[in-house]
Amino acid sequence: MIIRHATVCDVDAIAAVHVASWDAAKEGLDLPTRRTIEVRRERWAAYLAAGEGTLQVADVAWILGFIAYGPSRDADRRGEAEIYTLYVAPEAWGKGVGSALMEGVSRDTTVSLWVAERNVRAQAFYARHGFTPDGSREGGLHLPVVRLTRDGR
Template structure:
């Protein structure tokens, strides 16, 4: 299976919203409280994606999607760091794939398209062992920085390369 990696466009917003919520649920289902999981909303995500991909799109950011058989199965976003004390000048803001494509190279292809080889930081759930292993495989190391993510009531950690 080979995924097509391409830039995301405004027409992708509804499908990206559905994939985003599904991937969140698959990724965080065991890590988050039920009330947090129940708050994941496709319509809210659609509005967010319409803004991200709309006419006021951040020209410094990268948004790519992965397609398999003409269906979006993952995405990645990157750009200047969003945090006030960054460790790198570029941040992988998100990278999610549906569990149906885990272990098939889709995440690696999205990572390559979103950040290339540039020095990058990424924030992830501290307890997400699968994501930690993925980023280690791709040259990231934990730098010891953590943050409490209040909306999801969990600790996140930073990894850098």
């Protein structure tokens, strides 16, 4: 498996992984269904064009997952990093793809991320990578999210 920077040629595959992973993760979690491949394709093409962060993919002749990260967007976390999103194709869950993607995020800086409060699987994954809740919570009734952080060394 190769972890590499995404290109515009990867947008269709990234969108497909995003939607498949969201759909699989939301089962039993009562999460909103508002992700379509077309909307995700447009979003990731715009993200790449803007060049505001890093987008990497796990590639084994097809895209197994992706991670987007960059400077924190939270006012109280300026100067730190943020993982904007991390998705792995459901058929690759538990096979080290997410962990491989996490390797690109520096351990030397403090990193935060937001995760659905009811997504215990994702929270357990991030806990294995040193993330802990910092007490911040956002969102309404439909998708409350909590912030997790990992201090830099």
